[in-house]
Amino acid sequence: MAVSRPRPARLALVRRLAAAAPVPVFVARGLGAGRADAELAADRRLHLVGSPRQATVLLATGRFPGRLGDALARVHDQLPHPRTALWWRRPGWAEVPPALAGAAAVAELAALPAALVAAHRALVAGGPSAPDVGPDQPPQPFEGRGDHGQGGEGMMGGVPWGRPMAMPGEDRDGLALDELSLDLGPFQPGFPPGLVAHLRLQGEVVVEAGVERAGGVDGGPAVDPVTERLGEPGSPGGRARAEARAELRRVADLCRLGGLGPLAARAAAVAADPGARAVDAARLAAAVRRSRLPARWAGVGRVGGIGAGDRLALALARAEGALARADGGAGTLPPAPATVDPDELAGALAGLDWGDAVVTLASVPDPSEAPRPAAAAASRAP
Amino acid sequence: MAAVPDAIAPLLAVAGLALAGALVARWWCLGGPPPTWPQRAPVLGGGAMATHAWSRYHARYFPMTLVFVAFEMEMMFMYPWAVVFVR
Numbered sequence: 001m002a003v004s005r006p007r008p009a010r011l012a013l014v015r016r017l018a019a020a021a022p023v024p025v026f027v028a029r030g031l032g033a034g035r036a037d038a039e040l041a042a043d044r045r046l047h048l049v050g051s052p053r054q055a056t057v058l059l060a061t062g063r064f065p066g067r068l069g070d071a072l073a074r075v076h077d078q079l080p081h082p083r084t085a086l087w088w089r090r091p092g093w094a095e096v097p098p099a100l101a102g103a104a105a106v107a108e109l110a111a112l113p114a115a116l117v118a119a120h121r122a123l124v125a126g127g128p129s130a131p132d133v134g135p136d137q138p139p140q141p142f143e144g145r146g147d148h149g150q151g152g153e154g155m156m157g158g159v160p161w162g163r164p165m166a167m168p169g170e171d172r173d174g175l176a177l178d179e180l181s182l183d184l185g186p187f188q189p190g191f192p193p194g195l196v197a198h199l200r201l202q203g204e205v206v207v208e209a210g211v212e213r214a215g216g217v218d219g220g221p222a223v224d225p226v227t228e229r230l231g232e233p234g235s236p237g238g239r240a241r242a243e244a245r246a247e248l249r250r251v252a253d254l255c256r257l258g259g260l261g262p263l264a265a266r267a268a269a270v271a272a273d274p275g276a277r278a279v280d281a282a283r284l285a286a287a288v289r290r291s292r293l294p295a296r297w298a299g300v301g302r303v304g305g306i307g308a309g310d311r312l313a314l315a316l317a318r319a320e321g322a323l324a325r326a327d328g329g330a331g332t333l334p335p336a337p338a339t340v341d342p343d344e345l346a347g348a349l350a351g352l353d354w355g356d357a358v359v360t361l362a363s364v365p366d367p368s369e370a371p372r373p374a375a376a377a378a379s380r381a382p
Numbered sequence: 383m384a385a386v387p388d389a390i391a392p393l394l395a396v397a398g399l400a401l402a403g404a405l406v407a408r409w410w411c412l413g414g415p416p417p418t419w420p421q422r423a424p425v426l427g428g429g430a431m432a433t434h435a436w437s438r439y440h441a442r443y444f445p446m447t448l449v450f451v452a453f454e455m456e457m458m459f460m461y462p463w464a465v466v467f468v469r
Contacts, residue, residue, distance in 0.1 A: 052425060053421075068428075071429065074428050077421065134420050135419075139419075161434075165433065180435055183429030
């Protein structure tokens with residue numbers, strides 16, 4: 001719609017109401033941005049959704065090398081029209097994934113909410129919707145043998161649309177049930193950047209899993225100031241505040257995954273507040289405990305002896321300790337949980353159902369989130 | 383119940399048909415374009431499926447036929463009419 005026609009007043013009111021509604025945003029986490037988008041939960045003008053099918057704006061954060069670019073194209077095309085994409089990036093990056101070729105770029109985290117609201121308003125006012133990145137064709141055309149496209153090879157029905165049929169395997173109850181093989185991709189809400197889980201599912205139960213970090217361990221240039229500050233030596237107070245912010249972002253992420261949106265918004269507000277104190281984190285920890293979420297997740301995803309509920313409680317304790325240090329106190333932080341070997345993580349996923357598996361993968365710390373060795377030694381010194 | 387009109391049944395039928403008609407009209411006018419092939423893929427956060435989600439099962443024609451005949455009681459009442467017992 002390049003030419004704007006004068007509209008009757010009634011329609012303009014509807015469009016104004018639509019523009020004032022919270023913007024449904026789906027976040028695709030790329031490398032170098034950590035869990036920074038968790039802070040957007042605090043903004044009332046935004047609604048972070050769990051599926052691209054509910055979203056109007058696709059927010060891409062960080063870098064998307066190689067396979068991440070292909071996955072991003074897949075997600076971008078899954079958003080229903082009208083849609084647009086926004087990219088939080090550093091200005092100098094040369095590699096542009098195809099999905100973000102026409103996307104507006106934002107350089108600062110603080111400017112993201114206003115940019116998302118503006119993009120949504122432009123769409124509601126009749127602006128152009130982002131076109132598909134991939135071709136509108138089935139993944140591989142299926143030419144069967146019969147007159148109506150039916151038939152394949154042998155008794156198994158062939159390979160329709162380029163994918164084999166699911167073969168049955170034995171269930172945990174001794175019955176036969178089809179096993180579906182899929183990749184739970186890098187942009188699953190709650191996952192750290194670049195984490196891909198290769199799952200074999202029977203119904204909703206994970207039979208076998210493989211965990212992979214697409215794009216390698218996140219060691220390249222970062223767009224998120226907190227991720228950068230965790231890696232550089234500097235003032236202990238600044239680093240402590242960055243660690244607290246990172247831990248509170250993780251708390252916001254896990255609360256949103258647990259269905260506690262308002263609690264996630266509260267954690268995000270504390271994370272983004274530059275003047276937050278340890279008592280704010282303590283009150284937040286009390287609220288999370290009252291919600292029974294750590295208790296509900298106590299037995300879920302025990303990897304390395306620590307369950308998801310314990311990881312959540314540990315993140316809150318570390319945030320409180322880090323904020324106390326940032327205020328000039330001389331406390332020690334509880335040590336960060338050790339990163340988990342991918343094979344051990346994959347072994348822990350077998351036998352879990354879908355929800356528990358996603359919570360496990362979201363709560364286990366990512367290697368990119370671990371403080372670098374020099375920073376870790378400095379933060380543990382009294 | 384108080385004040386339920388006698389003609390409630392046709393009223394409810396007309397109301398149901400009106401609702402159905404309104405929903406169809408809304409779909410016709412505001413339904414939007416049909417989903418593209420990428421939009422028909424399952425949402426896996428950017429991942430892809432390696433197998434289909436279509437499940438196959440054995441139709442088991444012979445046991446289903448036996449069960450059908452075993453429980454086909456209406457034909458038992460047709461049997462005397464068909465055979466014409468003459469005393």
